[in-house]
Amino acid sequence: MDLPDELLMQAFGHLQTEATADTPIHCLDMCSSPEIKNVRLTCRRFRDTSSHLLIRFVPVEMTPVSLERLEQISRHPTISKGVLAVRVILHFYDEPLAHDFRLFINYQGSTSRGDKPGTEDLGANTERELAIAIGTGATMHELWQSLWDDPSEGTELGHQALCLLQRAYHIYQERYEAQQKLCQDGGFPQAVATAMARMPTAVGLEMRDGKQFGKQHHHDFIEQMKDEEKQLEEMVYPHEWYESTEQVHHVGHPPLELLAQLPLAIQLAGTSLVTLELRVSSPGSFPLLAQEAQEENLDLVLPMLRHVRSF
Structure with missing residues (x-):
């Protein structure tokens, strides 16, 4: 040409x-x-x-x-x-969560409640899958809350949940560092x-x-509850800023x-x-913007x- x-x-x-x-x-x-x-x-x-x-x-x-x-x-x-x-x-990634496993457990329990995404125009099969996924999410939430009270929870499902939490915590610490x-x-x-x-x-x-696009689609939610690796990735996903307003999440500034x-x-x-x-x-x-160094930065x-x- x-x-x-x-x-x-x-x-x-x-x-x-x-x-x-x-x-x-x-x-x-x-x-x-x-x-x-x-x-x-x-x-x-x-x-x-x-x-x-x-x-x-x-x-x-x-x-x-x-x-x-x-x-x-x-x-x-x-x-x-x-x-x-x-x-x-x-x-x-948050310093307190990276340095305290029990706090990390509590955070996961408070954010994994199995909340139901929108279900408009779902087929019957998808509704059933979604119901199972929600039940799985709710079960994980209950297990993690119980592990917060007693990390030595002895059931097989409790052991699996603890292993998943330990893997997630290790990854979270690495990403924080x-x-x-x-x-x-x-x-x-x-x-x-x-x-x-x-x-x-x-x-x-x-x-x-x-x-x-922060809103979770129901298919994403179903796949996450089916796949342990997807659950793991969601557990170690970094925090958005609004989470620092919700004290129950224990996320810092x-x-x-x-x-x-x-x-x-x-x-x-x-x-x-x-x-x-x-x-x-x-x-x-x-609070960080009130520090003298930050005020100087803003002036510039x-x-x-x-x-x-x-x-």
Whole structure:
């Protein structure tokens, strides 16, 4: 094909919804097209002239694996040129739960009640499966509550539940330690800021605290109750901020300081944010923001917001 690269890039741009630096970050999900993946497989030239459209925003969590993915994308010679924003997911692991097994048991008991998802328009078979799953969830809740009172619960089912809890607790501790190491001395905000500075069009930042679609579908719930590994993964899923408002869950304060540290680090790394979106659930209080160090951070961040066109 004899068309110049510039025309090819424009043509491939029509395969997806147009996105600019002003496009709301939560809408960028709808601006990507699976056709770009197919185009990139056609030939080397098509790959080189369409790769900048492959990823419009990068989600990053407070985990080494997720941060490494952001790092790799930011260093890619073509893909990095099309990234418009970074979505930082600030769900977190809690220190008290990571250091106290009995507290972890109590937390699991308080959050695994087998609550019933919506059952509109379910077939009879699905309703039966859902009823069994709810019963399983309720049984696990009762077992974990009893293990809180007596960790030596001797029934076979109690032993299975305790083994599952011990596995979950070990994973939870590992993920908490990895998160702490990642965030030590401001390392996480600095790593995000450095990666964004490498991507010339990445001028949007979204901070959120959990899954994009938090409501659990009944099929997900059924599969989770059938599969021990799915139960395990749900048990060690990081906390959203609202959980710190529910005292029965014994979840401590979320990483509020990152709300100031992230945009500040991005600014200091040389990126002027155009879009800043905050989509975290409301925690019970904001004590960390009252600390003197955080007040100083806010004093530095507020002037920076003059450049933000969308907030």
